[in-house]
Amino acid sequence: MDYALLAATALGAIGLFLMLPRDRMPLVRLGMLLGGMAVIGFFLYLLRSVGESHLAAATGGGVPIPFYLFGFIMIAGAVGVVCQPKPVYAALYFVLITLAGAGMFVLLLAQFMAIVLIIIYAGAILVTYVFVIMLASQGSTGGQVTAPDYDRKASEPFFSVLIAFLLIGTTLQVLFPSDGKVIATPSGHPDQLMAMNIGEVAVPTTAPAADQYVSAAHPPTDIQVLGINLYSQYALSLELAGILLTIALVGAVVISRKGEPKTHILGSGTLPTE
Amino acid sequence: MSQIELYHYLAVGAILFGIGLVGFMTRRNLIMMFLCTEIMFQGVALNLIAFSRFHMNPAGQSFVIFLLSIAASEAALALGLVVLLFRRRETLNADEWSEMQG
Amino acid sequence: MELHVKFLVPEIILLVAACVVTLLGLARADSTRKMTQLIAALATALAFAASLGLFGNPIAVPQSTHVFFNSQYITILACAIGFLSVLSSWDMPARGEPGQTDSNYRGEFFGMMLFSLAGVAMIGKVNDLIWLFLVLELVSIPTYIMVATGRSQIIAQEAGVKYFFLGALAAAIFLFGFSYLYGFAGSTRFVDIAAAFTAASTSHTVPALALIGLLMAIIGISYKIAAVPLHFYAPDVYQGAATPVTAFLAFAPKAAGFVAIISIVSLTGFNYASSTGSVLQTLLTVMAILTMTLGNVLALLQRNIKRILAYSSIAHSGYMLVGLVAGKGTPDSPMSDGITATLFYLGGYAVMNLGAFAMLIYLQGKADAGEDLDDLAGVSKDHPAAALLFTLCLFSLIGMPATIGFLGKLYIVQSALASGHGTLAVIVVINAAIAAAYYLKIVAAMYLRDPLYPFVVRPQFPLKVAALVCTFAVIVLGIMPAPLLNVTNKAGLPSGPPAVHIDMPTPQPLVLGN
Numbered sequence: 093m094d095y096a097l098l099a100a101t102a103l104g105a106i107g108l109f110l111m112l113p114r115d116r117m118p119l120v121r122l123g124m125l126l127g128g129m130a131v132i133g134f135f136l137y138l139l140r141s142v143g144e145s146h147l148a149a150a151t152g153g154g155v156p157i158p159f160y161l162f163g164f165i166m167i168a169g170a171v172g173v174v175c176q177p178k179p180v181y182a183a184l185y186f187v188l189i190t191l192a193g194a195g196m197f198v199l200l201l202a203q204f205m206a207i208v209l210i211i212i213y214a215g216a217i218l219v220t221y222v223f224v225i226m227l228a229s230q231g232s233t234g235g236q237v238t239a240p241d242y243d244r245k246a247s248e249p250f251f252s253v254l255i256a257f258l259l260i261g262t263t264l265q266v267l268f269p270s271d272g273k274v275i276a277t278p279s280g281h282p283d284q285l286m287a288m289n290i291g292e293v294a295v296p297t298t299a300p301a302a303d304q305y306v307s308a309a310h311p312p313t314d315i316q317v318l319g320i321n322l323y324s325q326y327a328l329s330l331e332l333a334g335i336l337l338t339i340a341l342v343g344a345v346v347i348s349r350k351g352e353p354k355t356h357i358l359g360s361g362t363l364p365t366e
Numbered sequence: 367m368s369q370i371e372l373y374h375y376l377a378v379g380a381i382l383f384g385i386g387l388v389g390f391m392t393r394r395n396l397i398m399m400f401l402c403t404e405i406m407f408q409g410v411a412l413n414l415i416a417f418s419r420f421h422m423n424p425a426g427q428s429f430v431i432f433l434l435s436i437a438a439s440e441a442a443l444a445l446g447l448v449v450l451l452f453r454r455r456e457t458l459n460a461d462e463w464s465e466m467q468g
Numbered sequence: 469m470e471l472h473v474k475f476l477v478p479e480i481i482l483l484v485a486a487c488v489v490t491l492l493g494l495a496r497a498d499s500t501r502k503m504t505q506l507i508a509a510l511a512t513a514l515a516f517a518a519s520l521g522l523f524g525n526p527i528a529v530p531q532s533t534h535v536f537f538n539s540q541y542i543t544i545l546a547c548a549i550g551f552l553s554v555l556s557s558w559d560m561p562a563r564g565e566p567g568q569t570d571s572n573y574r575g576e577f578f579g580m581m582l583f584s585l586a587g588v589a590m591i592g593k594v595n596d597l598i599w600l601f602l603v604l605e606l607v608s609i610p611t612y613i614m615v616a617t618g619r620s621q622i623i624a625q626e627a628g629v630k631y632f633f634l635g636a637l638a639a640a641i642f643l644f645g646f647s648y649l650y651g652f653a654g655s656t657r658f659v660d661i662a663a664a665f666t667a668a669s670t671s672h673t674v675p676a677l678a679l680i681g682l683l684m685a686i687i688g689i690s691y692k693i694a695a696v697p698l699h700f701y702a703p704d705v706y707q708g709a710a711t712p713v714t715a716f717l718a719f720a721p722k723a724a725g726f727v728a729i730i731s732i733v734s735l736t737g738f739n740y741a742s743s744t745g746s747v748l749q750t751l752l753t754v755m756a757i758l759t760m761t762l763g764n765v766l767a768l769l770q771r772n773i774k775r776i777l778a779y780s781s782i783a784h785s786g787y788m789l790v791g792l793v794a795g796k797g798t799p800d801s802p803m804s805d806g807i808t809a810t811l812f813y814l815g816g817y818a819v820m821n822l823g824a825f826a827m828l829i830y831l832q833g834k835a836d837a838g839e840d841l842d843d844l845a846g847v848s849k850d851h852p853a854a855a856l857l858f859t860l861c862l863f864s865l866i867g868m869p870a871t872i873g874f875l876g877k878l879y880i881v882q883s884a885l886a887s888g889h890g891t892l893a894v895i896v897v898i899n900a901a902i903a904a905a906y907y908l909k910i911v912a913a914m915y916l917r918d919p920l921y922p923f924v925v926r927p928q929f930p931l932k933v934a935a936l937v938c939t940f941a942v943i944v945l946g947i948m949p950a951p952l953l954n955v956t957n958k959a960g961l962p963s964g965p966p967a968v969h970i971d972m973p974t975p976q977p978l979v980l981g982n
Contacts, residue, residue: 104381108385108388112388112392134377138374138377159374159375163374163378166378166382166408166412167378167381167382167385170381170382170385170386170389170405170408171385173389173398173401173402173405174385174386174388174389174392174393174402174405179395179397179398179401182398182401183401186401186404186405189382189405189408190408193408193411193412196375196378196412196415197412197415200375200415200416200418200419201419202415202418202419202427202430204427205415205427205430205431208431208434209411209434212434212438213404213434213437216438217404217437217438217441220441220442220445221397221401221441221445224397224445224448224449225397227449227452228397228448228449228452228458242394242395242458242459242460243393243394243395243398245394246392246393247391247392247393247394248391248392249392251391252387252388252391252392253388253392255387255388255391256384256385256387256388257384259380259383259384259387260380260381260383260384262680263377263380263384263680264377264380266675266676266677266680267373267376267377267380267677268373268377314424314427317424318424318427318428318431321423321424321425321427321428322428322431325425325428325596326428326432326596326598326599328599329432329596329598329599329602332599332602332603332606333432333435333436333602335483335583335606336435336436336439336602336605336606336609337435337438337439338487339439339580339583339606339609339610339613340438340439340440340442340443340609341439341442342490342494342576342579342613343442343443343446343580343609343610343612343613344442344443344445344446345446346494346574346576346613346617347443347446347447347450347613347616347617347628348446348447348449348450376651379647383640383644386640387637390637396629396633399633400633400636403633403636403637403639403640406637406640406641406644407640407643409644410640410643410644410647413644413647413648413651414647414650414651416651417647417650417651417654420651420654421651421654421655423654423655425598425650425655425656426647426650426651428598429597429598429601429646429647429650429656432598432601432602433601433643436601436602436605436639439609440609440632440636440639443609443612443613443632444632444633444636447616447625447628447629447632450616450625451625451626451629454622454625455622460629460633
């Protein structure tokens with residue numbers, strides 16, 4: 093049990109609880125302060141654990157600023173989505189999360205996934221969200237400026253924050269055990285520490301030589317490796333993903349079409365039940 | 367140069383997942399609820415990419431590709447359902463759609 | 469590299485037919501749309517034949533290395549129940565609002581059903597986390613669409629929204645678990661994960677991270693089987709959905725979920741003696757006790773028959789979880805095998821539940837009739853045959869002797885006793901007694917009361933066939949369980965020498981250029 097970590101988690105939970113939307117919000121600023129303190133305390137804890145590990149000592153330590161920057165933006169963006177009463181702003185906060193997430197992916201040397209994340213999430217899914225939000229909020233508020241009531245009040249905030257606190261608390265305690273490693277280091281990998289800088293990664297000499305474009309002189313890029321992996325090991329899954337996308341396409345059309353009979357072409361589209 | 371541990375990424379992933387869970391349970395706007403599951407998916411994706419880097423194999427990245435495609439198809443359905451219900455009820459409040467008695 | 473697709477023939481038949489049906493179902497002409505039910509029935513029958521090995525010999529295909537049962541059993545079950553489901557929802561797409569014309573025939577309905585069935589048929593053959601994730605979604609996503617579009621009352625669309633949003637949450641939860649399992653083993657293949665667990669548990673270093681992964685995966689998938697803690701959606705969704713859809717919901721996601729949970733637990737080799745295994749066993753025990761007790765007690769309070777059957781579906785998930793708690797058992801005493809018992813019960817439950825729902829559909833002549841207990845009052849006077857079939861299925865759900873429900877419970881209890889879970893066995897028996905009360909309430913309403921109004925029934929021939937076949941199977945398999953038991957028993961035994969479905973090159977390390 094690591095009490096410093098537990099304290100930071102609890103602080104974050106209280107901060108989140110105070111920030112959740114409700115009728116009157118006198119303590120939002122306090123919540124933001126507590127939440128900010130929790131995140132900063134958590135980062136300090138991470139820094140300490142980096143400082144203590146032997147590899148950091150071997151390589152001279154240092155503060156991995158990009159990680160903390162992106163991490164902070166992601167967490168703050170998530171809190172923003174959860175606590176923002178207006179859906180449009182919440183969607184914009186979510187764009188922030190995806191952008192910072194793409195940054196994280198670049199730090200993890202998954203450049204292709206970073207681009208995919210931005211294109212699919214920020215570019216496609218979020219735009220659709222914003223469209224639907226516009227469509228829906230136009231009618232529901234009837235021109236009102238304020239958000240509707242159900243957006244301004246959180247339901248069961250205490251209970252939900254408690255569950256999430258238990259979940260995050262347990263996971264973090266497990267992730268940072270007092271007695272060292274959590275999962276075994278894979279063979280052929282120097283240590284459980286991960287390189288930050290792309291230039292530092294040693295390219296293994298055992299490149300997959302099956303492909304003519306890949307040789308020791310021209311090591312495969314991550315897209316090539318990913319593509320080979322996708323179309324060999326996950327070929328069947330790829331087919332299934334295609335089928336699922338088709339089902340969703342048909343399903344979305346079927347669900348949202350209006351159920352007016354063909355015989356009443358000029359029908360208003362309202363159904364008999366209403 | 368600076369190094370950073372796998373667990374830092376996992377911690378951020380877990381925190382995102384937890385915050386998304388809070389959002390799903392507290393918000394009553396359907397669009398917001400679905401946005402919160404997307405935050406949870408983001409946490410999972412970060413976990414997977416971090417593990418992929420850690421194990422030096424691309425399986426995690428492939429997993430994220432599938433995750434994204436399923437997230438996209440679920441988003442299509444979710445928005446279809448939201449549009450359908452909004453047309454009939456003129457509200458996005460999940461609590462108001464409880465004609466069934468428990 | 470060679471792709472062996474021969475073992476996927478039934479699934480491919482179902483998927484191709486699903487695409488055809490979806491296309492035809494959205495056609496302009498009603499006559500084209502109405503071909504869909506026939507194509508769907510033919511496709512499921514064809515797939516059933518293929519799964520039995522009539523075209524080539526798919527039963528001899530290499531089995532997945534990890535799963536401890538004959539995956540073909542699930543395929544056979546999915547195709548058979550799928551065929552009966554198509555029959556019992558025969559006129560379903562034409563049914564809508566009262567007064568609606570045939571031009572609203574929703575032909576794509578059967579397409580969705582076939583997609584979902586293909587997922588169920590495939591789930592036993594899954595040998596990879598990513599594949600498992602996609603197949604679970606393949607089973608679920610069409611059912612979301614079926615619930616939302618099954619009937620045009622707003623109650624169905626609300627049920628669809630509830631089902632879908634909670635389903636997305638459950639997917640996020642089990643994906644979180646999957647991500648940790650991948651992180652633990654460094655591979656998404658079940659073989660590698662199982663090997664990692666074996667290696668770690670022999671050296672007593674199973675990380676807590678892997679344990680969290682397992683627990684989250686099981687809790688997330690518990691949504692599919694409607695078990696505690698993610699069970700609460702079931703009554704509302706079952707009530708809101710059109711009755712044929714409800715019947716399908718009680719089978720497809722549940723079967724897929726149980727096989728998925730068995731696969732996840734099998735990653736640890738069913739080694740409940742290890743520290744990881746004991747935590748898993750505790751989780752499953754708690755889930756089993758809460759699920760069956762909660763389901764049965766709450767079912768007592770209901771008056772709506774679909775809600776009663778929903779709670780009963782929760783309760784039956786609890787019984788099946790008991791088989792999982794009992795685990796593999798020992799090879800020398802086959803009756804102690806809880807996994808076989810669970811799979812047997814799954815098949816039995818599918819048949820008897822579909823029979824009960826088919827009768828409910830038959831008696832639901834008017835749009836919303838036949839849902840309340842009062843609506844069934846005195847059915848036996850006008851429709852003695854229907855009442856009799858319904859009663860037999862309900863008796864089987866209770867677990868009366870000479871029905872398949874009895875044998876299912878018997879095997880479950882036997883496996884619990886053999887593995888030293890006496891208390892659990894007692895709880896199952898007590899629950900079965902509680903359950904009898906609400907099933908008998910339905911029977912009493914049909915036989916002892918006078919009809920409140922004349923019945924309108926749906927005299928579709930396919931529906932009658934489905935109900936008859938189900939009830940027949942309930943009785944025949946209840947007296948002579950040998951055919952089903954043979955398949956499941958073969959299923960229960962370790963599946964021979966390991967063989968990999970698809971010969972893949974070993975994954976290369978991720979190489980990154982500058």
